[in-house]
Amino acid sequence: MHYLTLKRLSDDLHSKKISSVELTQHYLNRINELNPTFNAFVTVCEEQALKQAKAADIRLKNGTAGVLTGLPIAQKDIFCTDGVKTSCGSKMLDNFIAPYNATIVEKCNQAGMVMLGKTNMDEFAMGSSNETSYYGTVRNPYDLERVAGGSSGGSAAAVAGGLAPIATGTDTGGSIRQPSSLCNLTGIKPTYGRVSRFGMIAFASSLDQGGPMARTAEDAALFLNAIAGFDEKDSTSAKQAVPDFTQTLNHSLKGVRIGLPKEYLQDNLPAELAPIIENTIKLYESMGVTFQEISLPHTKMSMSAYYVIAPAECSSNLARFDGIRFGYRTEHASNLEELYKNSRSEGFGLEVKRRILIGTYVLSSGYFDAFYLKAQKARRLIANDFQHAFQEVDALLCPSSPGIAFKIGEKTKDPVSMYLSDIYNVAVNLAGLPALSMPGGFYNKMPLGLQLIGNLFNESLLLNLAHQYQLQTNWHTMSPEDL
């Protein structure tokens, strides 16, 4: 039961084959049994979940239930949850009880979903392997010696390991797509502004975007329907009409044009990914999709631009942690400056400090033009590349990550090599585009993901493409127990 799709579980709840309390208890039992191994959850909300499940069962009985009512969900611990610890994977917020709900959480509550708990993550979402979490590394359910990806690694492991049927993630430079790829999930980073960032603890405000991490494109569409939309509380939220993403899943793909970015697919494409891309092209061609090579000439600048812009925004956002109003406070301070410095130095981990230092440097007097302004100009060129491509094609196809999940500890000593694990991801965030990762096959019994990138606000096409692919393939149905 724990590997069933959200859609199937919804049908079972509505046809009274199972109650929400039974379903919730089943997942809570799974969490109790397996979380010590995966380390996917940092907080489990047993009492609250069963209370929500009981309320959902009443709605299911009296006919006021929606399609998501009674379905359990795991929330990434970056989303504020009223009355529940919201740590963001950091010692800095280990004692923080959020006093309000993030809009995503509020929308899940309104839909009648049941929050099982909060998932582990890289500290302040800064990492690609979940190894920077204050609460320890998440283990990949497909191989416990390997990472689950990051920063939404706990969410990925929770769904892949059958501890939750769906989870939320956030994606600043690949943090939904890369762990989805490494854990055989379908994850979508929506267009910037599509999903409210209110109550989502900020890392890089012009790049961050929340979204679903699910088993299938259909599940991702169902959940995106519930969380997308304009939010008055987020000034960067987009005033765009939200389509029903489930309505277009079965549209014909005849005539859809997909671009193959040569910068991603020719230079240094790992050998295990080449056959997966080739087979996918053949499959889509049989559905009437046409392919053409396209160029994103400024791709080589994207990692550098990202590692200026994201740390710059991080250093500004994390300036709020002063040890005074919330979060960790040092016990060793005789004046205000010591209070700031000691609280921040004792409360933040190594990678967070490193990024704050990078950001502070690129924003400092004398370096602003050379780094920050230059990166913003590069960002424009990168975004323009995509807009030129979308004049010729409807979507782009490339890998989600450069290979299978790496071994725990393999890249921790070399930050640049860790950063490069998001090489296929960061340009999308710089341009604000939607992009989806879906299961594309296995190599050495480990999952590999495919990435589809769409034009602004065209999540529907990505979900349509992924759903049609999943009707013809079975990679997404595989679980760790099948291998």
Add this chain to the structure above:
Amino acid sequence: MQLTDDDVKKIAHLARLNISHEDIHFYAEKLSDIFTFIEIINSVPTDHVEPMSHPISADLHLRSDHVTEIDQHQKYQRNSAQVQSGLYLVPQVIE
């Protein structure tokens, strides 16, 4: 690009972080690697390119100016380590 130990000390102070004496060189080394990798950005000319600070060009919207929140300062202040009579306590700043 090489960052010196003094560079690290200076930016750590700007960021209000303490980096211990033993760790300064470690940070300088790793940050130098990262800036060497960032410098690729200089390989492409960007004269006359308009900087892009935000992915969506639409104007940011404003809310209408009316009260939507009730006073919940006690709830919010529960997350502070030291509060007294509704005020946050910090080390003495004025002699």
